[in-house]
Amino acid sequence: MKIRSDCIHFKGHVPCTPHKLRGVHCEDCREFRKRSGRILMIKLGAAGDVVRTTPLLGPLREKFPDHALTWVTEFPELLPGIVDDPLRWDTNAVLLLRHLRFDLLINLDKDRQACALAKEVSATRKIGFTLGSDGVSAPILAGATPEMAEAVTAKLHTGLFDDVNQACRLSYLQEIFAICGFEFSGQEYVLDRPEPAPEFDLPSGKAVIGLNTGCGGRWTSRLWPEKYWRELATNLGRAGFAVVLLGGPQEDEKNIRLAAATGACYPGHFDLKTFIGLMDRCDLVVSAVTMAMHLALGLGKRLVLLNNIFNPYEFELYGRGVILAPEQKCSCFFQPRCTASEFCLETLHPETVMEAVNNLLSGS
Numbered sequence: 490m491k492i493r494s495d496c497i498h499f500k501g502h503v504p505c506t507p508h509k510l511r512g513v514h515c516e517d518c519r520e521f522r523k524r525s526g527r528i529l530m531i532k533l534g535a536a537g538d539v540v541r542t543t544p545l546l547g548p549l550r551e552k553f554p555d556h557a558l559t560w561v562t563e564f565p566e567l568l569p570g571i572v573d574d575p576l577r578w579d580t581n582a583v584l585l586l587r588h589l590r591f592d593l594l595i596n597l598d599k600d601r602q603a604c605a606l607a608k609e610v611s612a613t614r615k616i617g618f619t620l621g622s623d624g625v626s627a628p629i630l631a632g633a634t635p636e637m638a639e640a641v642t643a644k645l646h647t648g649l650f651d652d653v654n655q656a657c658r659l660s661y662l663q664e665i666f667a668i669c670g671f672e673f674s675g676q677e678y679v680l681d682r683p684e685p686a687p688e689f690d691l692p693s694g695k696a697v698i699g700l701n702t703g704c705g706g707r708w709t710s711r712l713w714p715e716k717y718w719r720e721l722a723t724n725l726g727r728a729g730f731a732v733v734l735l736g737g738p739q740e741d742e743k744n745i746r747l748a749a750a751t752g753a754c755y756p757g758h759f760d761l762k763t764f765i766g767l768m769d770r771c772d773l774v775v776s777a778v779t780m781a782m783h784l785a786l787g788l789g790k791r792l793v794l795l796n797n798i799f800n801p802y803e804f805e806l807y808g809r810g811v812i813l814a815p816e817q818k819c820s821c822f823f824q825p826r827c828t829a830s831e832f833c834l835e836t837l838h839p840e841t842v843m844e845a846v847n848n849l850l851s852g853s
Contacts, residue, residue, distance in 0.1 A: 490514065490515075490516075491514075491515050491516040492515055493515040493518075493521055495523055495524055496515070496518075496521050496522060496523065496524060497522045497523070497524040497555055497556075497557055497573070498520065498521075498522070499524075507520045522555055523555065524555060524556070524557050525553070525555040525556050526553070526555075526556045526557075526591075526592035526593075527556060527557050527558075527559060527589065527590070527591045527592060528549065528553055528556045528557070528558045528559065528591060528592060528593045528594075528595070529559045529560075529561070529586070529589075529591045529593070529594045529595070529610060529612065530542075530545075530558065530559070530560040530561070530572075530595050530597075531560075531561055531594070531595065531596040531597070531598060531603050531606060531607055531617075532560065532562055532596075532597050532598060533561070533562050533563050533578050533598050533600070533602070533603050534562065534563040534564065534598075535780070536563075536564045536567060536780040536783075537778075537779060537780040537782070537783040539562050539563075539564050539567050539568070540567055540678060540680060540780070540783040540784060540786075540787055541661060541662070541678060541783050541786075541805075542597060542665065543568075543569060543678050543679040543680065543787070544662055544666075544673070544676040544677060544678055544679065545595075545665065545666065545669060545671070545676075546558075546569070546571055546572070546679050547676045547679070548666070548669075548671045548676065549669075550571065553592075553593070556592065556593075557573045557574060558571075558572050558573050558574065559572075559573065559574040559575075559576060559586075559589075559591075560572045560574070560575055560576065561576040561577075561578050561582050561586065561606070562575070562576070562577070562578055563577070563578045565577045566761055566762065567680075567761070569679045569680060569681045570681055571679065583606065586606065586609075586610050587609065587610070589610070589611070590611045590612065590613075591610065591611065591612040591613070592612065592613050592614065593612060593613070593614050593615075593616070594607060594610055594612035594614070594615045594616070594617075595615075595616045595617050595669060596615070596616070596617040596618050596619065596629075597617050597618070597665055597668070598617075598618065599618050599626040599644075599645065599648055600626070601620060601624070601625065601626060603618070604618050604619050604620040604626040604627075605620045607619045607620070607629075608620045614632050615629050615631075615632070616629060616633070616637070616641075616668060616669055616670075617629055617641060617668060617669075618641070618645070626645070627645075628641040628642050628644075628645050629641065630642075634670060636667065636670070637667065637668060637669070637670050639667075640664065640667035640668045641668045643657075643664070644664050644665075644668060647664075651822050651823060654800055654822075654823070655800055655822060657800060657802060657803070658802050659802065659803075660673070660802060660803055660804065660805045661803045661804070661805070662676070662805050673805075675807065677787075677789075677807065678783070678786055678787035679787070680765070680784065680787030680788060682765070682766070682769055682788070683762045683763070683765055683766045683769075686766050686769065687759075687762075687763045687766035687767065689756050689766075689767055689770060690756075691731060691733060691754055691756075691770055692731040692732075692733075692754050693731060694729055694730045694731030694732075695729050695730060695731075696730055696731070696772040696773060696850055697730070697731045697733060697770055697771045697772050697773075698725050698730045698731065698732050698733065698771065698772065698773050698774075698775065698846060699733050699734075699735045699767075699768060699771035699773070699774040699775070699776075699785075699790075700718060700721065700722060700732060700733070700734050700735060700753070700774075700775050700776075701735040701736060701774060701775065701776035701777070701779060701781040701782070701785075702715075702718050702734060702735070702736050702740050702743055702744060702747065703736045703737065703739055703740035703743070703777075703779070704777040704778070704779045705739065705779065708798075708825050709825065709826055709827070710797070710798050710821050710824050710825055710826055710827045711777045711778060711795075711796075711797055711798055711834070712777070712834070713777060713795055713834050713837065714832075714834065714835060715743060715746075715747070717837075717838070717839050717842075718743075718747055719747055719750050719751055720839040721775070721839040721842055721843060722734070722747055722751040722753040723750075723751045723752075724839065724840075724843050725753075725843070725846070726751060726752055726753060728843075728847075730846075731754070732751070732752075732753040732754065733753065733754045733755075733756070733767070733770070733771060734747055734748055734753050734754065734755040735764075735767065735768065735771075735774070735776075735781060736758060737758050737764075738758050740758070741757075741758050744758075764784075765784055765788070768781065768784055768785060768788055768790070769788050771785075771790055772790065772791065772850070773790060773791040773792070773793065773846060773849060773850060774790050774791070774792050774793070775792075775793040775795070775842060775846065776792065776793075776794060776795065777794075777795045777796070778794065778795075778796055778798075778799055778804075782794055786805075786806065786807065786809075786810070789809070790809070791809045791810060791849045791850070792806060792809060792810030792811075793810065793811055793813060793842055793845045793846055793849065794806065794810055794811070794812045794813065795813055795834070795837060795842070796812050796813070796814055797814060797815055797819040797821075797833050797834055797837075798819055798821055798822055798823055798824060799822075799823070801814065809849075810849070811845050811848070811849060813837060813841060813842060813845055814837070815833040815834050815835070815836040815837040816836040816837070817831065817833040817835075817836040818833065819833045820833075821833075
């Protein structure tokens with residue numbers, strides 16, 4: 490029996506996709522594509538950052554159509570199907586990567602573990618960040634064009650100095666595209682919708698509005714007050730919208746309270762794929778800067794983004810969203826806990842969010 494291990498579909502330890510779908514064997518397979526090489530993407534986390542790095546897949550596939558793409562991350566379940574070899578970041582992945590050689594390695598994480606992996610893995614060309622001899626992250630300048638070297642050095646600086654970050658006028662996507670030698674021109678997130686789509690008994694209304702009420706336990710500095718979520722949900726319901734509360738286990742008790750107080754629908758919290766399916770039922774999502782906002786963008790939803798501690802220029806909303814900031818300027822840039830005497834998000838009022846929802850849905 491003939492085995493074509495140089496095919497881009499060949500996995501070795503499990504059947505390939507053409508065989509599973511059509512039962513073909515190597516000798517009679519019309520889908521054979523010779524694998525030209527391998528590419529490694531290192532983007533470990535956070536979950537939202539993984540999702541918002543997927544626009545790179547388009548130009549990478551255009552430039553390297555017959556290279557097998559491996560992506561190592563803490564969230565392989567978020568990677569789209571066009572990634573050939575999604576790997577969960579653990580010791581098993583490290584062991585495997587030590588024995589592979591890549592034509593191109595891209596590391597867009599500056600944490601030392603990712604940089605150490607980038608330094609250790611064998612690759613003909615490396616882009617992004619590596620571990621310096623002094624044990625801290627450093628930009629990869631060898632083999633970079635002057636433009637790429639400038640971009641990766643600038644990205645290092647924005648991560649080290651808050652004032653430099655605040656002065657930056659480039660989006661995250663413009664930054665990482667430039668690091669990789671591409672030009673960002675509106676390439677969308679790549680996010681697979683769950684199949685079959687989960688079914689939910691959602692209320693009817695003139696539009697389904699998803700309210701993502703949390704932002705994780707670590708980042709309470711970007712947590713909109715619960716009283717404001719309650720007021721917004723009530724007003725949206727009175728205006729005829731179907732209001733759905735979104736969140737994970739950390740938001741469960743809050744969302745139960747909000748549902749009881751406002752009449753909003755709270756289906757519960759779910760695994761990631763089901764949560765994506767629930768968000769896909771929404772016409773518009775209101776969220777702080779979280780994984781959910783990136784999922785909403787990946788699903789093509791309209792978005793009202795509540796932001797106080799991040800540079801608003803870093804977000805690409807593709808013309809489908811609006812960023813709202815509090816009236817009181819935030820003094821806790823990139824801080825997980827508010828250190829001000831008065832919490833700035835108290836000055837971002839529900840009526841402001843309500844107006845933004847109406848404007849986005851009306852197209853004004």
